[in-house]
Amino acid sequence: MTHPYLPLTEADRDEMLAAVGVDSVDALFADIPAGVRLDRELALEPALTEQELAAHLGRLAARNADTTKELSFLGAGIYDHYVPAVVDAVLQRGEFLTAYTPYQPEMSQGVLQAIFEYQTAICELTGMDVSNASGYDGTTVAADACFIAKHATGRSRIVVTEATNPQIRHVVKTYAPGFGLEVVEVPHRGGTTDPDELRRASVDAAAVFFQQPNVFGCLEPAPDLVAAANDAEALAVAHVDPLSLGVLEAPGRYGAAIAVGEGQAAGNFPSYGGPHYGFLAARQNYIRRMPGRIVGETVDAAGKRGYVLTLQTREQHIRREKATSNITTNQTLLALGGLVYLTWLGPQGLREVGETCLSLAAYAQQRLRERAKLELVFPERTTFKEFAVRVGRNAREVVAAARALGVHPGYAIGRDYEGMDDVLLVAVTEKRTPEEIDRLADVLAEVAA
Amino acid sequence: MKLIYERSQPGRRASAIPRHDDLPKAEVPDDLRRAEPPRLPEVTELELVRHFTELSTRNFGIDNGFYPLGSCTMKYNPRINERLVGLPGFANLHPLQEEDGAQGALELEWRLQEILREVTGLHAVSLQPAAGSQGELTGLMLVRAYFVDRGEAEQRRKVVIPDTAHGTNPASVTMAGYEVVGVKTDPRGNVDVDDLRTKVDETTAALMLTNPSTLGLFDENIEEIAEIFHGAGALMYYDGANLNAVCGISRPGDMGFDIVHINLHKTFSQPHGGGGPGGGPIAVRDMLEPFLPVPTVVVRDPEANTYGLDFDRPKSIGKVRGYTGPFGVFVRSYAFMRMYGPRLREMSEAAVLNANYVLARLKDAYELPFDRLCMHEFVLSARNLKREYGVNALDVAKRLMDYGYHPPTIYFPLIVPEALMVEPTETEAKETLDAFCDAMLAIAREASEDPELLKTAPHERPVRRLDEVRAAKQPVVKYAFDEHPDLDGSRPPVAAEAPKGV
Numbered sequence: 001m002t003h004p005y006l007p008l009t010e011a012d013r014d015e016m017l018a019a020v021g022v023d024s025v026d027a028l029f030a031d032i033p034a035g036v037r038l039d040r041e042l043a044l045e046p047a048l049t050e051q052e053l054a055a056h057l058g059r060l061a062a063r064n065a066d067t068t069k070e071l072s073f074l075g076a077g078i079y080d081h082y083v084p085a086v087v088d089a090v091l092q093r094g095e096f097l098t099a100y101t102p103y104q105p106e107m108s109q110g111v112l113q114a115i116f117e118y119q120t121a122i123c124e125l126t127g128m129d130v131s132n133a134s135g136y137d138g139t140t141v142a143a144d145a146c147f148i149a150k151h152a153t154g155r156s157r158i159v160v161t162e163a164t165n166p167q168i169r170h171v172v173k174t175y176a177p178g179f180g181l182e183v184v185e186v187p188h189r190g191g192t193t194d195p196d197e198l199r200r201a202s203v204d205a206a207a208v209f210f211q212q213p214n215v216f217g218c219l220e221p222a223p224d225l226v227a228a229a230n231d232a233e234a235l236a237v238a239h240v241d242p243l244s245l246g247v248l249e250a251p252g253r254y255g256a257a258i259a260v261g262e263g264q265a266a267g268n269f270p271s272y273g274g275p276h277y278g279f280l281a282a283r284q285n286y287i288r289r290m291p292g293r294i295v296g297e298t299v300d301a302a303g304k305r306g307y308v309l310t311l312q313t314r315e316q317h318i319r320r321e322k323a324t325s326n327i328t329t330n331q332t333l334l335a336l337g338g339l340v341y342l343t344w345l346g347p348q349g350l351r352e353v354g355e356t357c358l359s360l361a362a363y364a365q366q367r368l369r370e371r372a373k374l375e376l377v378f379p380e381r382t383t384f385k386e387f388a389v390r391v392g393r394n395a396r397e398v399v400a401a402a403r404a405l406g407v408h409p410g411y412a413i414g415r416d417y418e419g420m421d422d423v424l425l426v427a428v429t430e431k432r433t434p435e436e437i438d439r440l441a442d443v444l445a446e447v448a449a
Numbered sequence: 450m451k452l453i454y455e456r457s458q459p460g461r462r463a464s465a466i467p468r469h470d471d472l473p474k475a476e477v478p479d480d481l482r483r484a485e486p487p488r489l490p491e492v493t494e495l496e497l498v499r500h501f502t503e504l505s506t507r508n509f510g511i512d513n514g515f516y517p518l519g520s521c522t523m524k525y526n527p528r529i530n531e532r533l534v535g536l537p538g539f540a541n542l543h544p545l546q547e548e549d550g551a552q553g554a555l556e557l558e559w560r561l562q563e564i565l566r567e568v569t570g571l572h573a574v575s576l577q578p579a580a581g582s583q584g585e586l587t588g589l590m591l592v593r594a595y596f597v598d599r600g601e602a603e604q605r606r607k608v609v610i611p612d613t614a615h616g617t618n619p620a621s622v623t624m625a626g627y628e629v630v631g632v633k634t635d636p637r638g639n640v641d642v643d644d645l646r647t648k649v650d651e652t653t654a655a656l657m658l659t660n661p662s663t664l665g666l667f668d669e670n671i672e673e674i675a676e677i678f679h680g681a682g683a684l685m686y687y688d689g690a691n692l693n694a695v696c697g698i699s700r701p702g703d704m705g706f707d708i709v710h711i712n713l714h715k716t717f718s719q720p721h722g723g724g725g726p727g728g729g730p731i732a733v734r735d736m737l738e739p740f741l742p743v744p745t746v747v748v749r750d751p752e753a754n755t756y757g758l759d760f761d762r763p764k765s766i767g768k769v770r771g772y773t774g775p776f777g778v779f780v781r782s783y784a785f786m787r788m789y790g791p792r793l794r795e796m797s798e799a800a801v802l803n804a805n806y807v808l809a810r811l812k813d814a815y816e817l818p819f820d821r822l823c824m825h826e827f828v829l830s831a832r833n834l835k836r837e838y839g840v841n842a843l844d845v846a847k848r849l850m851d852y853g854y855h856p857p858t859i860y861f862p863l864i865v866p867e868a869l870m871v872e873p874t875e876t877e878a879k880e881t882l883d884a885f886c887d888a889m890l891a892i893a894r895e896a897s898e899d900p901e902l903l904k905t906a907p908h909e910r911p912v913r914r915l916d917e918v919r920a921a922k923q924p925v926v927k928y929a930f931d932e933h934p935d936l937d938g939s940r941p942p943v944a945a946e947a948p949k950g951v
Binding site for chain 1: 450452453454461462463464465466467468469472473474475476477478480481482483484486487488489490491492494497498500501502504505506507508509510511512513516518521523524525526527529531532533534535536537538539540541542543544545546547549550551552553554556557564567568570579580581582583585586589590593615616617619620621622623624625626629666667669671672695696697698699700703704705712714720721722723724725726727728742766767768769770771772773774775776777778780784786787788789790791792793794795796798799801802803805806808809810821822824846847850855856858861875876877878879905907910911912913914915916917919920921924925926927928934936937938939
């Protein structure tokens with residue numbers, strides 16, 4: 001019986017077995033002890049044809065209420081930004097899609113140069129000196145940054161602001177015991193972190209970690225938070241939204257040691273949480289403590305410019321238990337998507353996306369106040385593309401009622417923060433229109449208390 | 450070729466962004482506003498497409514040709530999977546969507562878990578880890594949680610790893626806060642059981658083992674090894690990098706392993722993407738199930754075919770990545786597995802036959818350190834060529850490029866000098882294997898006749914051999930615009946005067 005992915009014919013098999021010197025395929029497995037062999041067929045549903053597969057997966061996809069079916073204001077870390085067609089076109093090139101890590105640089109100049117260009121783009125966005133080739137997502141790069149800080153400072157306390165996205169904090173806390181790190185959280189005061197309180201907590205800390213904009217969408221007093229970390233000689237780690245960096249200052253410019261972030265907003269589809277790319281960039285002094293792949297420029301035997309994986313003595317395949325990280329497979333294709341997207345935007349487009357988000361979010365706040373009579377949770381704070389609003393009753397019920405009317409109004413953040421059961425986190429990207437925002441306001445006017 | 454930044458012209462752009470100038474102007478405080486814009490490329494869409502198309506022509510994937518990179522399982526990536534992952538119901542689904550709006554995604558995750566349970570012979574699965582090495586780390590976190598729960602965490606500090614292991618294993622052990630204990634390989638290429646017995650005691654937390662090993666050999670003493678560890682109260686961890694050899698033939702759970710990670714980008718055909726993404730789900734025996742990361746995917750109502758996410762798991766280690774994991778990877782791998790069903794066994798059989806065939810054709814020209822039937826891959830040594838002609842494994846690899854092949858993995862595993870680790874996979878036709886073998890045999894002849902040809906290879910790629918030492922000594926890791934070093938003197942001198950009268 002043939003299979004579309006299996007090329008050997010009966011005749012091939014016979015010839016090959018003869019060349020090997022055995023009389024059956026079973027004989028190739030003679031080294032496997034009888035006691036550990038599976039003596040039955042795998043209990044799986046029969047093989048599908050491609051056509052049947054497409055129909056099956058089509059039915060599964062249809063069971064989801066995605067952002068093309070439901071007008072969505074969900075964010076809280078993953079955002080519905082526009083992904084231009086050129087991203088798909090480049091990522092579907094088989095030369096990129098079906099290659100692996102560029103261990104052999106002469107075979108892989110394309111992806112190596114692309115990563116070098118990506119590293120440059122991330123350094124430009126963040127104001128840092130060096131970027132790696134990507135981490136798994138915006139949560140794991142946070143843990144990576146803490147590991148760098150531990151080794152750079154010899155200290156073992158990590159201070160994290162409570163206004164950092166709970167997914168990120170949860171991952172950092174999960175990694176911490178293995179790293180020998182203790183995690184301390186500093187509460188927010190009215191939606192942002194108090195620099196003096198952070199300064200007091202930062203004594204003897206390895207890293208001081210904050211998010212800009214923070215989980216509530218509010219702008220932290222980032223330069224003051226970094227100053228608090230620097231006073232304690234802790235590494236200031238800023239977790240930033242790449243799409244905010246056309247309008248918000250680069251962390252490197254206000255003194256952060258490390259900048260990390262979730263790359264999804266810049267060039268990846270939401271895709272139910274992944275795969276996406278996490279970016280990690282740092283000042284030059286931490287280059288030899290960085291986890292993951294780094295591409296460097298060099299010359300070939302004829303003196304011609306080329307690119308290679310470099311500083312590999314940091315890495316697991318050389319240093320083994322002394323490596324800076326265990327990471328191998330990373331998120332190169334998604335990072336390439338990020339590079340294509342940022343190239344598509346250019347500096348002007350990046351600023352405009354940021355400004356459009358800012359003005360649409362401001363409009364949404366105005367409409368929710370005026371039309372839906374809702375109160376902002378942190379009215380004194382400046383926000384970027386997301387904000388917290390009180391809906392007067394359990395926000396999960398409001399979400400259910402609004403969805404019944406075809407609008408997902410945002411994330412019910414009471415799952416993560418005490419006393420916020422009636423709070424909705426509303427995200428507004430450049431994909432939303434004023435008319436859609438009016439509709440959100442109408443729906444919330446109907447379903448909120 | 451130029452960098453995208455060198456193609457940039459101020460004022461050009463590929464994007465147009467919706468603007469709403471009639472809306473209220475939102476203010477950002479001056480001290481938080483960006484002072485200078487990032488120097489992103491400024492190009493039109495056509496220039497963008499041409500640049501990345503040109504880059505792609507300087508890259509080599511499975512679609513271009515044979516890619517026998519050992520331990521990486523570079524098999525065909527079916528195109529239907531790319532179409533499926535792009536379905537709006539998958540691509541545009543937000544990970545915080547309510548359960549009733551994500552039933553298709555949850556059903557897919559549940560079904561994938563069920564298949565992985567059957568293939569591994571274990572009881573419970575977490576899809577969350579983003580890659581094999583993160584699966585390893587997650588597995589070791591489970592080991593720790595398990596022993597904390599049993600009150601043995603202080604005592605059990607060591608993880609045993611054979612000298613053939615992937616570098617990720619010891620690196621993961623360190624990141625998880627454990628100590629590495631090495632164990633030797635015996636003359637048949639199995640774990641040295643006598644050495645092992647001296648390394649396992651009441652301080653041992655676990656063994657990490659790849660089976661078949663990175664030598665491409667199935668460990669013939671696996672049952673005895675499992676007895677030794679379980680007898681000492683320790684756990685068995687299976688590095689699933691080589692699962693492509695044994696699907697439907699032998700299951701890690703039946704071999705005695707308690708925790709397994711599966712590389713979805715190897716065995717189950719998630720495209721490698723130039724270095725990622727991957728997927729590293731873990732499957733565990735029942736006593737480890739309470740410790741799995743949150744959330745877990747559960748059946749809400751079997752009659753109604755509904756699913757949900759369970760966050761209320763008090764013994765969980767926590768979270769190793771955002772949300773439920775790299776969902777797009779799950780779509781592709783699930784699709785791939787449904788195209789096989791129980792015929793996954795045929796997939797592994799073909800992978801093993803292909804590897805043995807190539808081995809049979811090459812073993813007289815290159816040294817074979819362990820003369821046995823192999824599984825899905827094998828390791829040869831270019832030691833004979835080095836001894837006789839001064840040509841090493843790197844030279845062989847570089848010369849293979851001139852024949853149009855991606856080289857095998859080289860210099861790994863570490864215990865084989867001048868190692869060439871070849872993994873053909875099941876998706877290659879006999880003609881392809883024959884042509885590759887012919888090239889390898891021709892290179893062995895060239896080594897004797899014209900060793901310089903190998904030492905100066907490649908000759909047919911866009912660049913010659915690259916200076917990796919220089920890259921590491923004076924790292925240039927980003928474009929520096931006006932201050933960028935002119936490494937090859939290729940930048941045109943600035944003209945003193947504008948051209949005249951053209």
